[in-house]
Structures are given as C-alpha cells and as structure tokens.
Amino acid sequence: MATTGQQQNKSAEKRKPVFVKVDHLKPGTNGHTLIAKVLSSNTVLHKGRAASQNLRQTRIAECLIGDETGTILFTARNDQVELMKPGTTIILRNAKIDMFKGSMRLAVDKWGRIEVTDPASFVVKEDNNLSLVEYELVNVVEE
Numbered sequence: 001m002a003t004t005g006q007q008q009n010k011s012a013e014k015r016k017p018v019f020v021k022v023d024h025l026k027p028g029t030n031g032h033t034l035i036a037k038v039l040s041s042n043t044v045l046h047k048g049r050a051a052s053q054n055l056r057q058t059r060i061a062e063c064l065i066g067d068e069t070g071t072i073l074f075t076a077r078n079d080q081v082e083l084m085k086p087g088t089t090i091i092l093r094n095a096k097i098d099m100f101k102g103s104m105r106l107a108v109d110k111w112g113r114i115e116v117t118d119p120a121s122f123v124v125k126e127d128n129n130l131s132l133v134e135y136e137l138v139n140v141v142e143e
Helices: 002-012
Strands: 030-047 058-067 070-077 089-100 103-107 113-117
Touching: 030 070, 070 089
Parallel strands: 070 103
Antiparallel strands: 030 058, 030 089, 058 070, 089 103, 089 113
16 A cells, blocks of 8 residues: 555656757647747737736737747747846746747646746747747648
C-alpha cells in the first residue's frame, strides 16, 4: 500500500516550466512559458464606465513583445494592461496562441499568469514578427 501513496505524491509535485523562445510558437498551441520584453502597448478597446461599480470595464491592448529570437503581438485584457508597460520584462506562464484574422496572437487567460521580472539582458530581434505571418486554415482529408 505504501507504494501507491508515494506515486501520488510524485504526480502532485509541480513540474519545472520549460521556457520557450518566441520563434518556437506555433498556431493552435498552448501551455507556453516565456520571458519577453514589452516593446509597445496600444489600447484597442476601452468599454465601461468607471463611475459605476457594478459595471465591469473591458480593456484590451495589443502589446508587441519579444525576445532574442523574434516578436509577437500579445493581447492584454483588463488588469493585464497595467503590467504590459513598454520596457518591462515579463514572464508569461501558461500562455496560448490565439488566431486573429489568420495571424498569431499570444494571450494569457484565467489559467495563466503574467509576472513582471528583472530586466532581461537580451536584445529583442525586432525583424522577425511572428504576428505578420499569415496562416491559412487547411482541412486535411485523411484517406
């Protein structure tokens, strides 16, 4: 009986995050952990009134983030917008790729987390923007 208890403890341990680079991100993938610098933040939607407490504000900002391999647009929502200040280095945990008009956007939903961290030493490779690559949905028919 003791062996089953030990096996359960092992599965409950947190796995060490595997950090990925921006140029490894692919459409339809999720669970990414990466360190990136925020290059710019542009508010694209601001709805709701601050005067009313029961009305939640909706804010969405498109932020260009990147590392030494490339850049990608990150969609920041509500409280995330405050964290995504240009010049900030962030750790995205459990980030996912959303498709928007055929191009990739990185996002963190309620299952993920954004942390501001110490400034990174890398120089962002700005000439490799993955959000500028257009993808086309192709249905593969298996024989």
